[in-house]
Amino acid sequence: MKQKIKIGIDVGGTNTDLAILTTDNTILYATKINAQNGVLSSIAEALTAAHNFLKPVSHELRGIFLGSTYATNALLQPERLERVGVIRIGSTMKDAVPPGYQFPPALKQVIIDTATIDGGHKIDGALLNPLNEAQATNALTQLLDAGMQSCAIIGTFAALYPEHEKAVARAIQTHAPHIPVTCSFHLGGTNFIERENSAICNAALIQTLTREFEDITTIMKSLGLTCPLFMIQNNGTTISMDEACRFPIKTIAAGPANSIMGAMLLSQIDTAIIIDIGGTSADIGFISDGYPQQSFAGSSIADVSLNIPMADTISIALGGGSIVTVTADGHPIIGPQSVGKELPTKALSFGGSTLTLFDCAVAAGLVPELKSTTLTITSDTANQVLTHAAQRIARELKTARIRRPNASIILVGGSTFLAPYLQALVPDTHIIVPSHAEVANAFGAACARISGTIDTTTSLLNRESVLKSLEQDAMTKAVAAGARHETTSIINRQIIPYGYSHDNRARVIITAAGYL
Incomplete structure (x- = not known):
């Protein structure tokens, strides 16, 4: 009997992460590929590794789920x-x-x-x-x-x-x-x-994103991967390839949504604060009752104010590739400059000449599989740097926890190195590092709910019956796209009323979503 599986891919500015899951969300395989040779090259390498892993496995590949920072980087x-x-x-x-x-x-x-x-x-x-x-x-x-x-x-x-x-x-x-x-x-x-x-x-x-997405489908075809490709959008659910090409702005914040959903599902906690550290930045996000909290104060990317719904996150210029300097009086300075995707060639741990936050984790003994002989930093100094990094995050958490004083904190990605340092700073808080935290973003992508959206203008004189009918239409659309009916529910309902309308006319946008 063939095993039904799915693949999640999260494309970041530093790494491309991939995870192969069964349809009941058991991880079979995971990998992290550095993007120093180009993002497309890292995707090709990750998919090739997945293809090679699956060769001896009798399987049915149900879908590939991809979330990326393509739009933001562009x-x-x-x-x-x-x-x-x-x-x-x-x-x-x-x-x-x-x-x-x-x-x-x-x-x-x-x-x-x-x-x-x-x-x-x-x-x-x-x-x-x-x-x-x-x-x-x-x-x-x-x-x-x-x-x-x-x-x-x-x-x-x-x-x-x-x-x-x-x-x-x-x-x-x-x-x-x-x-x-x-x-x-x-x-x-x-x-x-x-x-x-x-x-x-x-x-x-x-046009730029369409070319990128088409290149991914070309890679899939070259490997004989003929399953559907689902694109992750800002709310952590999927949209079709056609819609992603027409409205790439809807995919601009897929990365944080992947991490938030992955952290929730790996930890089995549906209300929490999530911290994810990548190569150049740390993102603090929030999940409430199983859904990424949306930004209510507007959204912005690249210093541009938008009206695109996206996960509410706090970003700090602090990542594994952040360049570290220590002043003459022993005070550590972290970033904001980062070696980013060049970490494998520039960091001291790999024979480079630049001291990074990742090097400090190595020197502190937090990366046991990597014992570098080229480090010029003592474990005491490394611990001081990591404590300083944790303090910067703790300052942001102080504000974030005002409305969530009892929320647990889930660490994924590179933030797992800071667990003991953060715990010392917030001893009254439950800090969780779930299994497979290093690929939580790819796991979250693979577990993305498949969505269907109805966007229409209608009279709401018979409000409840009209909305109920439109919700059923959205549910039907999600199921037709691949969602299982028993897991499908309404996740968003937006009503924009018309001014001075005699029949209570409004634009109604309803989204339903369910798991593959």
Whole structure:
């Protein structure tokens, strides 16, 4: 009888982690591949190792689940991104702040030009102006002449009234079908600036991320892996490859979601604070009743304010690759510079010349499989450095625990080295290091719930019956995508009411999710 299995992959900036699980979440195999030779190369190496492990095993591969930092890294290195033309619909926006005015200088360069045309709506649905189709055609010509490679369309109150955005998108697809289009209404939210930022970033990412995702499917095919590929989105559930290519912004925070879900499932605790340390940063996240806590104060990536729901996390520039210096009076300084994915060549433990936080863990005897003869740091100094690292995290925890005073702390990834140091600083707290903590992110990816979302505009005069019907539609959609019916439930319900509507009209977004 063939064993049913699944593969989880978490692609970070430093390492690619992979775990092979049975469908009841037993880990059969796990590996961590450094990305110093390129992210795609690390994915190929990880999948090849998995393929070789599975060769003698009679198995049925049900799916590969992949979460990545592709989108975040691309925004931080915007020279890889496509040039975006922006079309604003609404004459009132002509005197508004320009698109991307808060963007960092390098990222702002992706905006090639902007055109503002008549159209748009007020909050009650009344027209600001009728849509001017001639102006839309002229705007397309203007932006193409400027070198536009992708287009972002933003209309006033388009989250409620998307008709004008849809009409302009159709015109672009008719006259310039090679140009990818992002309509802001797909990304939700009534706040114009954050919705515009999200649309611009998504438009800039589409072609770059599509190429990356297609390269992964090519690797799968070369290894004979013909199972479905599920992409992890910001809430820790899956979206299809097609949706990930159209809306890559939805995958931008998959990494923290993977770690949070993996930590919860490995520890079997559904309400906790999770700490994950990677090569360059430490992330503190929160899980409540089995779901990653979402950010309520807005979200931002690469210093850009967005309106994309994502896990609520606190990030610190402290990772295994963080460069450590010790002052003349013995005071340790950790980071913010990091060797990142070059740890295997630059760290002292591997024969390099740079002292890193990882080296301190080695010198303190916390990595028994690695005894370096090239370390120039004593165990006492190493312990002092690790205590300082734990103190930095403890300071952040002090704020995080105000609303969660009795929450356990789960350590995964590189944070496991700090367990004894953190425990000494917060002795009244239950600190957990689960088995397989080093690959919690890949485990979390493999255990991601498969989702189905209904996004529609409807009357809510018969509110309960309408919502119940839409919830059933979302459940059906999740099951059709591969979720088991008995594990499927509603995980999110968003209702955006229309202003001054006689029939209680609203945009309703409902998501259901269940396990493979």
